[in-house]
Amino acid sequence: MxxxxxxxxxxxxxNLSKADAGRALDAAIAAIIDTLKQGQKLTLVxxxxxxxxxxxxxxxxxxxxxxxxxxxxxxxxxxxxxxxxKDAVNKK
Numbered sequence: 138m139x140x141x142x143x144x145x146x147x148x149x150x151x152n153l154s155k156a157d158a159g160r161a162l163d164a165a166i167a168a169i170i171d172t173l174k175q176g177q178k179l180t181l182v183x184x185x186x187x188x189x190x191x192x193x194x195x196x197x198x199x200x201x202x203x204x205x206x207x208x209x210x211x212x213x214x215x216x217x218x219x220x221x222x223k224d225a226v227n228k229k
Contacts (some may be wrong), residue, residue, distance in 0.1 A: 140162070143162065144158045144159045144162055145158075147161070147162060169187055172187070173187060173188070173189050173214055176189060181219070182219065183219050183220075183221035183222065184218070184219050184221070184222050185216055185217055185218040185219045185222055186216070186217045186219070187214065187215070187216050188214075188215050188216075188217070189212050189213065189214055189215065190212070190213060190215055191210060191211075191212055191213075192210060192211045192212075192213050193210055194207065194208060194209050194210040195208050196208070
């Protein structure tokens, strides 16, 4: 499903215009990103938890040449699905 398809589904299910659904989706994504940028956790009960973690610097290998390269430390986003979300996806 693409972002456009998601917006269309949101608009239909919530009885909104596509423009309103698009703005709502963009606002939700922006709020998640802003929260994670501040190093905070965002928990949506029943859906899951968004958080960030630090990945340490490490050595890697260039797959073409085999040369050792330095991979810098990075802050990476994480998502852990909630139990209700897992159950809903696993229901047959």
